[in-house]
Amino acid sequence: MEGPTMLTKQHYRVSKAMRQNKNNHKSCVLWLTGLSGSGKSTVADALDKYFYENEIKSYVLDGDNIRLGLNKNLGFSSADRTENIRRVGEVSKLFVDAGTISIAAFISPFMDDRNEVRRLFGEGEFIEVYIKCPIDICEKRDPKGLYKKAREGILQEFTGISSPYEEPNDSEVVVQTDKYSIEESVQMIVEYLMKKKIIK
Numbered sequence: 224m225e226g227p228t229m230l231t232k233q234h235y236r237v238s239k240a241m242r243q244n245k246n247n248h249k250s251c252v253l254w255l256t257g258l259s260g261s262g263k264s265t266v267a268d269a270l271d272k273y274f275y276e277n278e279i280k281s282y283v284l285d286g287d288n289i290r291l292g293l294n295k296n297l298g299f300s301s302a303d304r305t306e307n308i309r310r311v312g313e314v315s316k317l318f319v320d321a322g323t324i325s326i327a328a329f330i331s332p333f334m335d336d337r338n339e340v341r342r343l344f345g346e347g348e349f350i351e352v353y354i355k356c357p358i359d360i361c362e363k364r365d366p367k368g369l370y371k372k373a374r375e376g377i378l379q380e381f382t383g384i385s386s387p388y389e390e391p392n393d394s395e396v397v398v399q400t401d402k403y404s405i406e407e408s409v410q411m412i413v414e415y416l417m418k419k420k421i422i423k
């Protein structure tokens with residue numbers, strides 16, 4: 224039994240390994256971190272489509288979408304961002320247990336939060352993908368007009384402007400979206416998964 228609430232971990236007969244065997248690929252989380260406008264959702268979508276077309280089970284967890292549902296009670300203070308990432312880490316773990324590749328696309332600006340999520344997973348299951356793009360290019364792209372609002376002071380605590388982004392320094396994959404096309408970025412991630420024998 225665990226903790227003061229007297230919880231007992233329940234074990235089920237269909238294991239993660241059995242599910243992975245049936246799927247013909249391993250499961251993992253691809254944790255996409257980067258500034259707003261860096262290309263997380265765009266790369267996540269292209270990856271998900273590649274997996275779908277190649278019979279690989281995947282599902283995208285996207286910051287905006289998760290914040291419209293599961294995490295609708297959270298804002299953008301540091302504490303709320305930490306809680307947002309903690310919950311998404313736990314949800315990703317469920318997907319990985321279910322034999323699926325979780326594509327998590329979150330700014331996840333704090334290194335400690337990302338590392339806490341990493342600790343939830345077994346060796347090689349957590350793959351950090353840094354979607355790297357200089358902030359001036361993200362701001363030029365401004366796909367949702369949020370940088371403009373942040374500059375005007377309408378939007379508070381905006382990442383890169385009035386809230387920090389702690390750059391990763393040991394990501395498994397770094398994708399520079401100002402230098403490579405969406406297709407090249409997907410290819411780079413797929414090659415990493417093949418090299419690690421997660422997919423065939």
Ligand SMILES: Nc1ncnc2c1ncn2[C@@H]1O[C@H](COP(=O)(O)OS(=O)(=O)O)[C@@H](OP(=O)(O)O)[C@H]1O
Nearest residue numbers: 259260286299304307329330331332379380381382
């Ligand atoms: N203040 C502030 N700072 C950053 N982002 C903001 C903010 N307010 C709203 N948005 C919108 O929320 C999306 C980021 O949500 P995340 O869950 O990925 O953020 S975090 O990981 O908790 O930092 C982010 O999506 P992306 O642009 O795709 O990154 C924005 O659409």
Ligand SMILES: Nc1ncnc2c1ncn2[C@@H]1O[C@H](COP(=O)(O)OP(=O)(O)O)[C@@H](O)[C@H]1O
Nearest residue numbers: 259260261262263264265364366400403404405
């Ligand atoms: N190589 C690239 N990779 C990803 N996005 C790119 C690239 N080049 C241009 N873009 C554009 O940049 C924008 C990125 O927006 P988005 O994917 O919503 O970023 P994020 O989810 O990180 O906020 C999109 O309008 C996309 O079309």
